Amino acid sequence: MDEQSATDQLNKNGTDVAPVPSRDHDADNRRPWSLAFFLILIPGFFLADLLHPAILNRRLFDVVNNASSHHYDMLDTIDILFAIVLSVAIVTVCVLTLLRKRKLLLRLTVLTYCFAIPIGLTEAFFQLFSIPKLYPPGMVRVVEPKPDVAPGISGPSRMTINHFGLRGPEPHGEPRKILCIGGSTTICTYLDDSETWPAVLMSYLNADSHHTPTCVENAGKNGLDLLHHIEFLKRCKISHEFSDCIVLCGVNDLEHSVRMPRNDRVALAPSHVFDVGGPDYPLTPHFKQAFLYKMFKSAVKRIIEKPEVESDDSEGEFYTERRKERQQATKDYPLPPLAEHCAFYKQCLVSLKNLCDEQGLHLILMTQPVLWRDDLPPELDRLLWSRPIGHTGQALSVESLAEGMKAFNDTLREFCHEANVELVDLAAALPKDNSVFYDDEHFNEDGARQVARLIADHFHAHNAP
Template identity: 25%
Template sequence: MIDLLVYSALGAAAAFALAELGARAWIRKRDRWYIHQPFSRRHFTIATDVVPQLPGEATFEANADGERGDPVPEHPESVLRVLVAGGSAAECFLLDQKDTWSAALQDELRRRPQLGQGVHVGNVARSLITCRKINAILARVVPRLRSLDVVVLMVGASDLVDWFEAKTPPVIEEGPFQLADYVAEHPEGPFGWKPKTLALYQIARGLNVRLRRPVQVKKNVGATIAKHRAARAATKNLLMETPDPAPMLNAFETHLRALIETCQKSAKHVVVAQQPWLDRDFTPDEAKRLWNFGQGSPYRGALDAYYDIDLVRSLMERVDEVAVKVADEMGAARVDLRRFVPSDFDHFYDFLHHSPKGAKLVGAAIADKIASLQEAGPG
């Protein structure tokens, strides 16, 4: 009897090990990378006392392709398929899904009968991710998307912020990085034999999200902005200059070229949406509503220095000049969004991020550009 139990236990362990190894092989062969967990749903209550421009509730839902957006049509080749990528200004994390500029873009395009087809816009943008990392992700995501017509890129600010947070190094160190840290699901593990490192656990988790569609709830989202505003306003160390930004700008140019090239291999058109910012002279009260651009990351501890906002404005101009140059040289379309979005706190809730009112204008301006590209035809 004991021998039977031992043999049964060994058999069960061997079967489990074989199932786990088979699951790992399947995940690696499938080679799927997703920015957001497919079919995931999140619901936020927003700290409207901190960001009164935003509604009090926000949803964040991913489709089967891990995009923030509506379900992908069964036959995507029958619709105009658009993919949005970039940093936090494209992600629109605090905005309700229907208020993001990618949703506004979809709504605007659907109002254009001259396009003669349906429209789907998916969003794979993510906060604080540089061009180099966006390119590495899209190189894995874009080729598997069926019938991709347009990729819209809103990039640049994250590269500048990353340079600030690294304390403006004179040399941009570009060593290896863990791409898995920037996506919700990927095939690289690392797998182990503890429960949450199992490939079988990853598969089961994905099935649970797909079948049950649980909702992750977060309350008082955005409240930390108040703390960051207070820290910036109280700083006694306001940095009025930086070292030569050429290394950062050169790195941005190199990786933007690579990113556009990656997208051009799979999409018919690439649109560079020149990232707008709150470009104005601030009153003392308005300046207290700013919180970005510290020397270091505010999420990793208290900062003792911040960059002067006029300095930031001048550097954003330099970043924008690079984006224009690269887009024009590589044959990508572009939209100067500062022509369409007023620089005020009705259309922005901080220096870089749009309110629903601003997002609507962004979506409309990009829709005009895409509609003109579609009407002009290939090339």
């Protein structure tokens, strides 16, 4: 006998019978945890992504802060507020689930995924087909450091990034293209586009009527060492555009060797090179490194500020603070044994040469010139900002810094001799004074011209076409 027949029979007998609930009614009364799961999935992902660097990589934060000239916070105020919003969203979904608000949860789930799926597919497309770039193409940065902060630099300086993601002119079919790779002493942030040594080198070479028309591109970036330069050449996808590769390296290799364990340097190197399209940085949430997030952030910035212009510490307050920090520190941090560090540096030089050979690049290496010397007078010593090591309150003395830099430069000279690689010995040729530098190692306007002249003379001496 089916349910309806049984009910009719009981009603005929005069007995009230409660209706038997249908399966649909049972489903409506169950708490819709399956919907809740899919709805919580997205805010849960963002919350986990936001918190995982602080939870899983706390040691790396300390390592990076010890090595970097900037301090990185695990979570800033906006991160904390976003984490609170995400947590509230998750709690709200749980409350709606307990209240059996199935229809509302269904609408919210459909609405959420209608936005999430197209956004996710668009981001995946960008990730799959993007070409890594050192800087965002079209970026412009303007700085005007105070004269007492950067002696030898005058007026505002404009830094312009071309479609390659490099600092330099757009190529116009020049037969010869030179790629200059290095750290901050190559990018020359405080110098104008026309005043950096790669730009001046291009003007010197093209002024010679016997020299092939040449385009020189600047692939320098603050804080990069030889490990980063190798990663750049591996991933940049544009090396085939160039015939020559000039590399200025050494000072960041010395600094990072003293401040950071080698394994951490190797692990972090791939993610520290490219602003666009490179591997994700482990200390930053993944969603903050997404193309769409960066595009949105850039659009907001253009609305708030002048279009396409960045101004980062435009007056050089960074140097003022770092110089104070060095002056307050004791200069007695012991220089560690350098033999192992120099051996690793030489291994990296071998890898760099092999990579250039594979890509058909003519490699020219340059020693790292610095202001450091044993008899540095007080007025020049005040320009130094090489900061204390970690949280010790101790900094390397100028004598130790000079000794360390000499060891790395000697290693590079030895490698060039053994591997038959062309060398421009800037460290031996340039004076260690403020006619070249405005701080420990960065070139002022005259210094950049002197560097460019030495390189141009090298090209002429080697009968470069």
